[in-house]
Amino acid sequence: MIQVKDLKRTYVVGKVEVHALRGVSFEVEKGEFLAIMGPSGSGKSTLLHQLGLLDTPTSGEIRIAGVDVIGLSDHEKTIFRLNQLGYVFQEYAILPELTALENVYLPAMMRGERRVYYLKSGIDILETVGLGERLHHLPRELSGGEQQRVAVARALVNKPKILFADEPCANLDTESSRQILELFKKLNKDLEQTIVMVTHEEWHKEYMDRVIYLKDGLIEKM
Amino acid sequence: MFEKFRVSLFLAYKYLTGGNKGITIFTIFILTLVFLQLVLVSAILGGATNRFNELMIDYQTGNVVIEPEEDTEYISDAHRLMSKINALPEVTGVSARIKGVGKIIYEDRSVGATVIGIDPLDENTVTKVNSAIVDGDFISKLDRGEIVLGREISGGYGALMESKSLGGVKVGDRVNLRIGSVDREFRVKGIYTTLFFLVDSSAYINKKDMEDILGVQDEAHEIAIKLNPGEDEEEFRKKLMGIGINEEIRVWREFAGIVELLTRTITQIGNILNLIGLLIAFVIIFIVIYINTINKRRQIGVQKAIGIGSNVIVASFVLQAIFYASFGMFLGFFAMQYLITPYTVTHPIQLPIGPVILSLSNTEALFRAALLFFATILASFIPAYKVAREDLLKLIWD
Known part of the structure; x- marks a missing residue:
């Protein structure tokens, strides 16, 4: 599903060059639930941003479902993200003015789906994540765990090839974290959803198929 | 295209209904005032x-004026011509003047x-100068x-030009007229x-006195005609030509050159004031949308990350501004047409x-609305475009 070859990302901060990724290569299979772990500053989030087309690497190659995504224009990347990828951010990055259902169907609406379809998709996926009773609640009326589940539902509404999650449990208590991880595992098993998730919690490993450890911008082990 | 517009409209609607009501009301109120300022001058x-x-019509020319043929000083046989015109059904009154x-x-x-x-009885059927007397009486x-x-x-x-006047002549005083x-x-x-200083710079005497001074009889320099309300002056002019009147026939507008000049002057002053009004509207919309985009930087970044295009995001802010302006313009137009003007x-x-x-003509109101609309689009587009073009990771994390 994903092929990464010699991926490098260097940031220039003032006159200093920061080598966040120094040449990373690996592959992710379809239906795999992969964790990227490592200490702070190891390049986990940077790697996820490159894979998710949120950032452009300095050099290297990324192929997703056979497509050389680095060569895509900004507009093409936006469409690729919309149709092929789903994201769950560390913080509950849902829009505060929109209800849970509206947050979820927004990407489907953007795809040009008819109202009847995106409403149904939104309701179905919110029921799947256990929020069937909270469809019309605003984010401020939901708990942290519920908001993160809305974010997961939004990431899944367009049936993405890959779901990226950047420390999705960072702001959640253990119970809520377990609910999210179990949800991910369920999606992974039932729908063969490919998931790439950044985490620094060792106990999360029990839910994963495989872990890539990063250190100082390089793969330490996998 | 429609799908994108639908998303922009949806986001704009949610921002407006879910956003700060106070800011929305304040912005609309200011734009209402700006629109009022734009149309008030007009x-x-x-x-x-x-x-x-x-x-012009009531105190000077009436609706239509007949003047002598070219190279001729007087309209001769004026009385017969007056009778001919007076017989027409469109005519309220006719006055021959020397x-x-x-x-x-x-x-x-x-x-x-x-x-x-003038013959005062005839003149009173055409103009209202007799009712403009502030001291004494009109001639009989x-x-x-x-x-x-x-x-x-x-x-x-x-008097506006007091220094060039006779300096305070009173009723009963005697003056000399030298022609x-x-x-x-x-x-x-x-x-x-x-x-109206143009009308107030004249004097009236009995036609008989003027005929004595000039040594003429039954002649006129002009024949002023007052038409029934609603009659079309141009049509009447054609009718006069059709019944064989060969003199120069002019409608009142042709004497309104000074009015044109004044109108153009006021229009130019109005345009300058309008420009200031538009700048105020531009700055207000710019600030409101700019603050809005700054407060929503992270949201904009997330929207971009989940595949909402920059153009859709920009359009959502422009649509918000269009709503502010449209509502402001509607309220302003309503206040102008149904409250201020009737008052x-x-x-x-x-x-x-x-x-x-x-x-206020609808054309003028529409033109001002179009100007405000354009200023609104530009003022909202600039900050929205600037933010939406930023790197999405910066938007999310900075």
Whole structure:
């Protein structure tokens, strides 16, 4: 599903060059639930941003479902993200003015789906994540765990090839974290959803198929 | 395309309904005021132009004026021509006038003036000068040796050009009228003002007196015609030509050159004020949308990350601004057409030319609305575009 070859990302901060990724290569299979772990500053989030087309690497190659995504224009990347990828951010990055259902169907609406379809998709996926009773609640009326589940539902509404999650449990208590991880595992098993998730919690490993450890911008082990 | 617009509209709607109501109301209120400012100048101008037109028709020209043929000084056989015109159903009144340009002298002061010889009964069917008397009386049919002066000649009564007047002639005073080599004494019977300095710079005497001075009979320099309300002057002109009147036939607008000049002057001043109003609207919308985009930086970044295009995000902010402007313009237009303008009908604005009722044409209102609309789009597009083009990771994390 994903092929990464010699991926490098260097940031220039003032006159200093920061080598966040120094040449990373690996592959992710379809239906795999992969964790990227490592200490702070190891390049986990940077790697996820490159894979998710949120950032452009300095050099290297990324192929997703056979497509050389680095060569895509900004507009093409936006469409690729919309149709092929789903994201769950560390913080509950849902829009505060929109209800849970509206947050979820927004990407489907953007795809040009008819109202009847995106409403149904939104309701179905919110029921799947256990929020069937909270469809019309605003984010401020939901708990942290519920908001993160809305974010997961939004990431899944367009049936993405890959779901990226950047420390999705960072702001959640253990119970809520377990609910999210179990949800991910369920999606992974039932729908063969490919998931790439950044985490620094060792106990999360029990839910994963495989872990890539990063250190100082390089793969330490996998 | 429609799908993208639908998302922009949806986001704009949610921002507006879910956002800060106070900011929305404040922005709409300010834009209402800006729109009112934009149209008010136009409405005052419209009202002032209407007032000028009324003054022209009611106190000077009537609706249509017949003048002598080219290279001819007088309309001859004026009485017969008047009867012919008076018989037409469109006509309310007809007045033949003989004009003499000369000097009016009082003690050591003199003023150059156009003196109009009229038959008062006829003139009263065409103009309302007789009702503009502020002191004394208007001349009557049998009066001889009596003169009625406009305030710009007599002086006093709030004359605009006091220093060039006779300096305060009163009713009952005697003045000398010199036209050519003829010098006659007249008693001031009345003083009038229409508040329109062009009309107030004339004087009226009985036509018989003027005929004596000029040595003519049954001749006129012009025949002024008042039409029934609602009659079309151009159509009437054609009708007069059709019945064989060969003299010059002119409608009142052709005498309104000075009014045109004043209108153009006021319009230019209005345009400058409008520009300032548009700049205020531009700055307000810019600030509101700019603050909005700054507060929503992270949201914009997340939207981009989940595949919402930059153009959709920009359009959502522009649509918000369009809503502010449209609502403001609607309220402004409503207030203007249904509150302020009707109020000036019962409480006219007192301007130096007299009471003015605001008059806003729909075309003018639409034009001002289009200007405000354009300013709104530009003012919202700039900050929204700037933020939406930023790197999405910066938007999310900075």
